Amino acid sequence: MINMLTAVFLSSILCSVFAARPEIVDDILPEVKRLGQTAYLNCSVINLQSPAQLQWLKKTSPTGPQKNISSDETVFIDEVVEGKRKYDVVKYGNTNRLMYQLIIRSLTETDAGNYTCQIYLPNQNYKEWPQKLGVLTVQIPPTIKNDSLASITVNEGQNITLLCEAQGNPAPNITWKRADGFPLPNGGFQQRGGIYKVYQINATDRGQFICIADNNVKPPASYTVQLVVIFAPYCTAVQDTVGQAQNRRFHAKFECLVAANPRAEVIWYKENKATREKEQIQDNDKYKLEQQDDQRLKADEKWYTLEIKNVQGNDYGDYYCTGKNEHGENQAQFQLFETMDCQGQNCPSVGAIPEIEDDILPEVKKQGQTAYLNCSIIHLLHFIAKVQWIKQTSPTGPPKNISSDETVLIDEVVGGQMKYDVVKYRSNDSDIYQLIIRSLMETDAGNYTCQIYLPNWDYEDWPQTTCVLTVQKTMKCQGQNCPTGKAPASYQVSIVTFMFGLTISFSIRYCF
Numbered sequence: 001m002i003n004m005l006t007a008v009f010l011s012s013i014l015c016s017v018f019a020a021r022p023e024i025v026d027d028i029l030p031e032v033k034r035l036g037q038t039a040y041l042n043c044s045v046i047n048l049q050s051p052a053q054l055q056w057l058k059k060t061s062p063t064g065p066q067k068n069i070s071s072d073e074t075v076f077i078d079e080v081v082e083g084k085r086k087y088d089v090v091k092y093g094n095t096n097r098l099m100y101q102l103i104i105r106s107l108t109e110t111d112a113g114n115y116t117c118q119i120y121l122p123n124q125n126y127k128e129w130p131q132k133l134g135v136l137t138v139q140i141p142p143t144i145k146n147d148s149l150a151s152i153t154v155n156e157g158q159n160i161t162l163l164c165e166a167q168g169n170p171a172p173n174i175t176w177k178r179a180d181g182f183p184l185p186n187g188g189f190q191q192r193g194g195i196y197k198v199y200q201i202n203a204t205d206r207g208q209f210i211c212i213a214d215n216n217v218k219p220p221a222s223y224t225v226q227l228v229v230i231f232a233p234y235c236t237a238v239q240d241t242v243g244q245a246q247n248r249r250f251h252a253k254f255e256c257l258v259a260a261n262p263r264a265e266v267i268w269y270k271e272n273k274a275t276r277e278k279e280q281i282q283d284n285d286k287y288k289l290e291q292q293d294d295q296r297l298k299a300d301e302k303w304y305t306l307e308i309k310n311v312q313g314n315d316y317g318d319y320y321c322t323g324k325n326e327h328g329e330n331q332a333q334f335q336l337f338e339t340m341d342c343q344g345q346n347c348p349s350v351g352a353i354p355e356i357e358d359d360i361l362p363e364v365k366k367q368g369q370t371a372y373l374n375c376s377i378i379h380l381l382h383f384i385a386k387v388q389w390i391k392q393t394s395p396t397g398p399p400k401n402i403s404s405d406e407t408v409l410i411d412e413v414v415g416g417q418m419k420y421d422v423v424k425y426r427s428n429d430s431d432i433y434q435l436i437i438r439s440l441m442e443t444d445a446g447n448y449t450c451q452i453y454l455p456n457w458d459y460e461d462w463p464q465t466t467c468v469l470t471v472q473k474t475m476k477c478q479g480q481n482c483p484t485g486k487a488p489a490s491y492q493v494s495i496v497t498f499m500f501g502l503t504i505s506f507s508i509r510y511c512f
Ligand SMILES: *[C@@H]1O[C@H](CO)[C@@H](O)[C@H](O)[C@H]1NC(C)=O
Pocket: 029, 030, 031, 040, 041, 042, 101
């Protein structure tokens, strides 16, 4: 009976104790936040009644002591960061179920770790107090330990090791790549790991290498190493064969890319066709030698050009661009070949304007003599143009067409010969249409216009030059005192101006 009573008594005590025992329900979700952010750790309890209290503690190191942060809603640590309390505990819910939220502001690296939520039960052994662990991770963007060299200089053939040490939380992945986007020396576009060995450095390996540390916490960090390689020159023909038409005042240009470190001395040569010897080219009226900078080029690359001006028949053949430094020598070969038409960027485009050159010499002739009027034209080939000679022998009468190109339109015969003729000469860079007027008479004196007929242009835009032919009467003088020198001449000046479209300047032509 006593035993039974005892059992009932004990069980009722046990029941009441068990019913009242506070418990932490649900796990504390791990919190992952960045530096500077605010972390929230939630601890939910049931049956929490005084004198039991909920405490938050922090374990700063696996072996060290726990630090008490709070009891119930009272925070023991009066730390203030950026004007705000470092810690706070906020209680939510009702007496059945309470949630104690630990707030940790302005997170630093040292805030990371284990936070314990425990229920203080004054009458029970510490070991029996309920507790749960909340893990706070503070993410730290990567930083690269900046003690590697910003620039490494090696000779071709050497081995090097590129190092990149990075920190962050989580530990960042490190990748090497080239700044110019080209494949790495050992192939592939990426190399993982902070230690990158490159064997047998080649000149083509030079340039910037970038090490990137990334742990998905923005921003990633990067570090650039300049790999400088000492090497013998490499000469590359940008275009190794170049065509150009001769005798048309056209130029030809060779472009040579010379890579070298240290910088190469660059010399251009032309191969002598007879002796097969290379003859050095100098910068002069015939050749223009230039070194151009191009932002697309690397620091040890230079752009050299050779311009052959006014291409002639003997300019065709082989040319060499040679680069030399103390580590070696290299050359690129070029060929200039003949074409029918102008080649290259600087050709007068279709629609280029033929021009009459200024130098038309005056004609002052005596009766019976023959007059020669030279009309010299450049850029004629590139146009469906015709050269016409037109005569105006009286100020009021209509102009008379004498010729079209080499065809004479007036079939007059004087003294067994054609009165007019047009002879075409070809000089270096121009076409000369020479008008010949035979057996001059007084009526031949007047204005002779050389005009370029351009079928698709307005008449006003056709280039033309007018010349005055003066025919002197023959003075028959008798006796010793007759003048032997030049007969008195009368001069007239004719000025003709014309304009081309909107873009072309006008020229003033004159002749006496
Ligand atoms: C903590 O509780 C608050 C309020 O219920 C909630 O908004 C927040 O998402 C919780 N945080 C975590 C990490 O569980």
